[in-house]
Amino acid sequence: MKFICSKEVCMNTKVLTAEDEFKGIIGDAKSIRDVLDNIRIVGTSDISVLLLGESGTGKELVAQSLHRISSRKSKPFIAVNCAALPANLIESELFGHEKGSFTGAIDKRIGKFEQGNEGTVFLDEIGDLPLELQVKLLRVLQEKEVEPIGGLKRKVNVRIIAATNRNLEKEISMGHFRLDLYYRLNVFPITLPPLRERKEDIATLANHFVNIYARKENKAVIGVADHVIQSMLNYNWPGNIRELENLMARSVLLTDGPIINSLKLPGQYQTSAIVPLERIKSMMENERDHILSALERCNWKIYGQDGAAGLLELNPSTLNSRMKKLGIEKKYTRNSYK
Known part of the structure; x- marks a missing residue:
């Protein structure tokens, strides 16, 4: 069975897997098999799932898999990056607003939760959601209703999957995240492993991405040399699978022959051990x-x-x-x- 965490693969390629619901997921590491086992366990349920792990480990792809094996698979899957939304627009984006409810509200807007009614709403980077909006999200989870800006409360039926690369317990202790919301989201946590902890999958992932981008760029590149793979095994991959994918895309463009024979990794990270940064004084x-x-x-x-x-x-x-x-x-x- 092979698994991968790459949104690009999931959307643009056909990968043969044991189950179609996990298409685009490649890897033989036990940590990834454990993730897939957890998806099978909780996927058919409606309970909230909290995806934990570093950036670039494939949290959105896991959320999509959870949606595909659920009873909501024929309904919308709405992905929201809480960190990417401007602070002055995030409430309107999530909960909607009525026409004329504030300066600039020239039209009515349907929020993400109403757009995802009967389906799944994926809240990425949930740790960046402002405290005042965490209260409104709690209402969605508890009361199954949203309150648009300038409008009346409306019932919604959505399954919420949240993700973060932050330590939410630390955020709670600092007063940045609500404890009651954490309990509502953290019903079934799934932790995605960083790439440095599943190095047995690097060669498979690298060659897979090479095949994808060789087809996209119409180039006759078919793989990666063994000595290049070895250098990749000695690298820590701070950007995880997203970094590996981008590196293979660039390498395909720069390679003239059929095999990628050289690879330039960021010098400051070319070590098999994580070098701690010098502590900053308080x-x-x-x-x-x-x-x-x-x-x-x-x-x-x-x-x-x-x-x-x-x-x-x-x-x-x-x-x-x-x-x-x-x-x-x-x-x-x-x-x-x-």
Whole structure:
């Protein structure tokens, strides 16, 4: 059985698979087989699904598969990228508006949830949905109704599949995402593996994309050289399958012969280990360092124009308060109070 996560493949090619519902999904890694098992389990249900994973791992393709094996497959599949919608238009796009309900509303708009009535609405990048609209989404999940801007509440029957590359539990702790909405969405979570954790599929995926783009570009490229595949295995693929697909499309265009014999990978990622970025200091750490630097320069003298308070342009009592909050203990010198 072979699976792939690529929207391009799903839409533009005919791939033979064990089940037509999973067309366009290629791969032999156990992690992908587990994903497909979960799709089979929950696909025929109407419960909400939360797709988790890094960007480029194929979350929309999984959402489409869930729709295809559901009883709603003959009804609309509406995909919405919450991160791509302008903040001033997202409410209108999702819930609709009545004519004249606000400046510029010259016509009535049917929102995405009404467009997807009886079908499936896929909310990609759900972590980017503003807090005030999370309340309205909760109403869709709880009450099965939408309220257009300037209009009356209307009943809708949609299945919601959401996706995110964010840690929603962390977003909740920071006050950026509603806990009650998280519980409503996270009924059946499915985590998609990053490409670096399913490297046994890289050769199959690479050659598959080569065949696709060779046909599209009318070029006689038939595969990828073994030494090129090896270099791909040593790469971490931060952009996951989307990055691999784009790289193969570009390589097909640049290759004159039948085999791709060279490949330029981004230099900063050519390593089999993820290199951590240098930690950025917090605002409080930077403030502490700044105050300590001023105190050292003034020989720990706080008061007076030549003291640290004057140097920092702070009231001495304010400086003392900041020092206490930042855990800076005073060093008493002969000049500390002069």
